[in-house]
Amino acid sequence: MNISTKYFYQNYQRYFAQVADDIKEITIKEITELGAYNIQEAYRGLHFHSSQEDLYKINYHSRFINRVLAPLIIFDCHSDKYLYKTARDINWDDFLNESRTFAVFATTTNSNIKHSQYAALRLKDAIVDYFRDKTNSRPSIDTREPDLWVNLYIDNNRATISIDTSGGSLHRRGYRRHGGDAPMNETLAASIIEYSEWDGTKELYDPFCGSGTFLAEAYLYATQTPPSILRQKFGFEKLPDYNPFAWSEIKEAGIKNIKPIPDGLISGSDISTKVVKAANYNCSFIDHNDAITIEQKDIFEIESLNDKIIICNPPYGIRMGKELDLSLFYKNLGDFLKQKCTNSTAFIYFGEREFIKNIGLKPSWKRPLHNGALDGRLVKIELY
Ligand SMILES: C[S@@+](CC[C@H](N)C(=O)[O-])C[C@H]1O[C@@H](n2cnc3c(N)ncnc32)[C@H](O)[C@@H]1O
Structure with missing residues (x-):
């Protein structure tokens, strides 16, 4: 993929919100009010369209969503070799550099690549090799608080590689510093x-x-x-088309509204x-x-x-x-x-x-x- 090629989310303004199945109904209402449209229910989530500004708004204001994923590419994927090769062709400079950290989380269902962890490992290898071949050095893995979360979803041999625009699950509001005995999500x-x-x-x-x-x-x-007022960084800040002015306006308006x-x-x-x-x-x-x-x-x-x-x-x-x-x-x-x-x-x-x-x-x-x-x-x- 060369630098001028647009990613899937840029071409279609289409995203995927990970949300618990029990609470989809109220989440549809919530994200509609925040500007999402063409919302479609899926297993453990909602596909939706939104403008870039509304994507930021949804991340900042949602009370029910866990993460919002921005798909980069969607492709038929029947083998780990093809997964590696296709992922290796993504221009990872758009999201990362050697001094940054990243983590991959993956889910595979009904596909030739059976194991989610193995699929995640192959995608991780592709990203690491992309940088190593170019610069002889590589970004590190951090599975707790990486700079970039990369998601891989393979269902029926159709793969989607996405960036987590939330930058880690939104249920972690940041206020719960001490847990108690059985804290509720x-x-x-x-x-x-x-x-x-x-x-x-x-x-x-x-x-x-x-x-x-x-x-x-x-x-x-x-x-x-x-709800995410305490969050220090969002994944959308790592996207190549990140608009800091739009984000700061949304943040300011949210704080003013308290x-x-x-x-x-x-x-x-x-x-x-x-x-x-x-x-x-x-x-x-x-x-x-x-x-x-x-x-x-x-x-x-x-x-x-x-x-x-x-x-x-x-x-x-x-x-x-x-x-x-x-x-x-x-x-x-x-x-x-x-x-x-x-x-x-x-x-x-x-x-x-x-x-x-x-x-x-x-x-x-x-x-x-x-x-x-x-x-x-x-x-x-x-x-x-
Ligand atoms: C399931 S936890 C509640 C968790 C809470 N919603 C949270 O998110 O952290 C139940 C709580 O009931 C408290 N508890 C047990 N017996 C109690 C009682 N007789 N009166 C008041 N609190 C009690 C426990 O100390 C415990 O913190």
Whole structure:
């Protein structure tokens, strides 16, 4: 490929957003509002078209997407030799140089190249050899925080080589410096807030706040803070047509749009002093005015939670240890909700859905939502 040849994403303005299957519907709505069009659902993601500016906007403002990939080339690929040869012909100078670092992540399905890791290795070899042949030196591999993430996807012997325009998964917002015992994925927490239809008027409370993920995601939403405000670098900055002026305008507009929220709108608690400290620390990276209140409290010692939106994921067996009698715990939680949460609506995420029945309250709805390997359920319960 010579330097004047345009890449696939430049010719077609077409991208691929990696997103969990459970939350595609709300992601379609989100990216449409951010300027995406011709959106098509696919396995674990969405194909979409957008302008360059809107691609930057989607990366900065999306609450639900993991990464956005910009395809460079799409080609029939029946062997690792052909993969190597085709990848070796890409003008990698457009994205990298010898002093930079990169990593390749790959997925192969129903194809002659069976193993994803082997496919990734061949692509890595092609990139390394491209530089070594030219300059006798090569960029290094860094699988944690590389300057450039390269993605390879082969399905039915059709290969796509893409650049990750997000520069690492967007669920890593940057505020969670301390984890707690079983922290929830940030994009999942954001989606639960979306499914609660909380509009930022009623007080929101998380009585099992752990590392503070729901509180932080609620804060980002209510204040209109761009979820990736703390991200130091995006992958799109490494694309050959990167437009720093457009990016700085988008960033500036996003920051200008942030609005304050009243104290007491978002608060939470947890039984563990250690995680309360972690939650306060984490939230301090986004909430500079201490609007979020977090205190140490056993839920069963809370006097009342009336007129609230309660959003939480209580402890569950797999990740929290089996030492508690969780059936009894969930029965007590149900009693607490019945007796002390008048006129509130609770959105409870169950990592293990078998405990839903122990609550003893009839949910208005249940929604399947995966948390990693956990096939959990989000349940809405109206309290009177
Ligand atoms: C699944 S974790 C919540 C994770 C949290 N959403 C996050 O993202 O970090 C459950 C939390 O419930 C807390 N917990 C357990 N029993 C409790 C109780 N009786 N009252 C309040 N918190 C409790 C644990 O300390 C733990 O932090």
